[in-house]
Amino acid sequence: MSFDDKALQRLEFLYGSEQKRDLLNRLKKLVGKHNLRLRDTPSSRISFSQEDAVLITYGDVILPENGQKNKLQTLKEFVEKRLGDAVNTVHILPFFPSSSDQGFSVIDYLKVREDLGDWEDIESLSEKYNVMADLVINHTSRFSDWFENYQMGKAPGKDYFIEVDPSTDLSNVTRPRSSPLLTTVKTNRGMQYVWTTFSDDQIDLNFINPDVLIEFVDIFLFYLSKGINLIRLDAIAYLWKEIGTNSIHLEETHQVIKLFRDIVDHIDPDITLITETNVPFDENINYFGDGDEAHMIYQFSLPPLLLHAILTENGQYLTQWAQELPEPREGCTYFNFTASHDGIGVRPLEGLVPDEEFDYLIKSTKERGGFVSYKKNEDNSQSPYELNITYYDAFAEPGRKDTQFQVKRYLCSQIIMLSLQGVPGVYFHNFTATKNYLDGVTETGEKRAINRKQWGEEELEEHLSQTNDITHYILTRYKELLQIRKQHSAFSPAAKQEVLDLGNDFFVLHRSSDEENILCISNITHEHKSLARELLSSFIAEADTYTNILTGDQLTIKNELKLEPFKTVWLAI
Missing domain, CATH: 2.60.40.1180 (Golgi alpha-mannosidase II)
Incomplete structure (x- = not known):
């Protein structure tokens, strides 16, 4: 099927037959605007291989000690010097101007944060490594031009957000947070209530308005033009809202993902789409579609299951889950990880472990100096949403540091992750065996800061220069493991x-x-x-x-x- 035929099918489903051709023409003009080209028929994709491994990191995870280089240059220097070709992809978490949520409340999608660097730094990194970036598509910052225009009744933006009468029954909407779903804001028409899935600073966008979709196609194509070849669709499950539904996983959301996949397939089949859907496994797996949606989906069940198996010394539930994993469709695979910038999500454990085993993880996290974040349920009760702790310290013996068992448990978890079918993603702090960053929690008031330490450049180099230091040991061993894995085709995602x-x-x-x-x-x-x-x-x-x-x-x-x-x-x- 040609690109036009596919896109028209998606656009008609989303916006009706009267608008579909105009929207297709607008979309195709954007492709030309960014000096890209749509092939009428898709080219064959080169398969993922055992050489694929992703570093997940913030652009400012290392703070330079002098003014001679910026943070992205400092990161690039570290990756080249300390990781080399052990990884071939760098996922830089949102590097755009932002007002909160460590980058995920984007003010301007087309700029690089000044303190990090500029687009030349991103393009420079892309010359040696694949670069993954986030398309923060569900919401935008209340300080963005779009939202400020909305408040003033100006375009673009005046129809980009979702106004809801506060008397509307929204009790069946699936909530990932305990914050209010509706937020009051001042506009030129008086006070309005707008939809805010994640926080009052992250205002959800209204994709029922096709102009919003076109805006994000423009942003998406801009990223591709800058050498970014893996795009992570952030919080994509909540994209389309419809009163009277749970407003998660709606078919319209899947059609939007399919449209982005069509664009990728007909521009460059080696560009990868990855969906970030921190939900129970049976829901998560649907984002492969029929092989026509995400190329990769996160294995969100893996981090808590693996932690549970090793801490309880009982592999029953991990084994049962792994045995039931469906074989990914051709050209698709799993994205395996154990830690990220967020906490360890526990919703993906639903239906996989008994309640008492679930409760054990909650208790274990608190005993090891971590925290637990909660979400609000339909009946206004709260239930655990994620564990906030570094993955290294999640294996600690309470009250003791860097014990033999902690190190062995931790490495066991990482080697199991590297063994599984899929592409491994390694969070920066997993390479450095970073401990709970409690000062960050105190300074920011954010539980997630416990796993978001910023290393001083000299501080990190001092740790890495000492052969008896745990940071040196773990980074060295991790690199060895990745290099060994690369040499064996049995670890190909297609194996x-x-x-x-x-x-x-x-x-x-x-x-x-x-x-x-x-x-x-x-x-x-x-x-x-x-x-x-x-x-x-x-x-x-x-x-x-x-x-x-x-x-x-x-x-x-x-x-x-x-x-x-x-x-x-x-x-x-």
């Missing part, structure tokens, strides 16, 4: 994955490509454990000795495989 249930003490994967087979076995307990050879007989040959590619060591398996506490082996079989 097969079979999850084995060999008891609750273990998490076991069989990864296989045409060239090789690797058995990934993790002991997730604090005790030495053994697996009887007969349990592995379907996978290992008659030989007694196998290579653990994580270390290069030869392992002898005669009657059993012995594993140390929290030890993982990748056996070439």
Whole structure:
């Protein structure tokens, strides 16, 4: 099907037959405006590979010590010097002028924050690495030109937001926060109530107005013209609102994503769309569509499930979940991660673990110096939404620092993540084993600041220069793991994955490509454990000795495989 036919189909569904051709013409003019070209038929996409790995970071995660370089230059220098080709993609979290939420309340979508740098810095980074950027599409800052125009009744913006009579019954709207859904604002027509899903500074946009969609197509194409080749659709699940519904996952939202996918497929098939939908797994998986929506979806269930499995030393629920993962459609894959700029979401655990196990994670987080954030339910009650703690300290032994078990637990979690089918995303603070940043919570009043430390450049280099420092050790080992993974086609996202249930003490994967087979076995307990050879007989040959590619060591398996506490082996079989 041609691009025009696909786009007309989407636009008619969203806005009706009378507007569809005019909207298509406006869209195509924007493509030319940004010196891009639409192919009539899509080109074939180059598949994801085991060489793909993403660094997730803020642009100001490292503060330069002198005025000779800006923050983006400092970040680029660190990535090139300290990570090299261990990653091939850098996700810079919102680097635009913003008024709150650490960048996710965008004032101007077309500018780089002055204290970070400029578009030349983004383009410079894109010469060596793929760059992922956020399209913060659900809402904008109340200090944006659009919203200020709305308040004055001027275009563009006067019809870009959602006004609601406060007497309207909105009780069935799905809420990710406990803040009010409607916010009062002054306008030239008096006080109005506008829709605010996340905060009173983040005003939701009205996509029922096609001009809003056209604005975001323009922004999207501008990003592509600047060398950005992975676009993260932020909070996309809440995009389309309709009174009387829960206003999440509506079909109109899926059609908007499909339209962006059509644009990508016909401009450059190697551009990647990734949807950020922090919801239960059965809802999240729908954002693959029929292979015509997101190329990648976040594995939001993985961080809490993995944390639970290792802390409780019980892999039952992690194994059950992994066994039920559907095979991604061709050209699509999972985005595996354990930490991000947000907390560890626990909504994705719904239906995956019993309530008492869920409660254990809440208690565990508090014992380790973390916090819990809550959301508001339909009945006005509150329930946990996310755990606020660094992933490294989530494995701590309460009251003790950098113990042997903490380090082993943490590395076990990261190696399991790297073993799974998909593309790994590693948050900056996972590379540096950053501890709970309680000063940030005190300074900002934001629980999420606990996992958003800004390193001083000299401070970080001092840690990395000491071989006995935990930051040096974890970064060095993490790079080794990524380099090992890159060398094995069995870890390609296209390679097969079979999850084995060999008891609750273990998490076991069989990864296989045409060239090789690797058995990934993790002991997730604090005790030495053994697996009887007969349990592995379907996978290992008659030989007694196998290579653990994580270390290069030869392992002898005669009657059993012995594993140390929290030890993982990748056996070439």
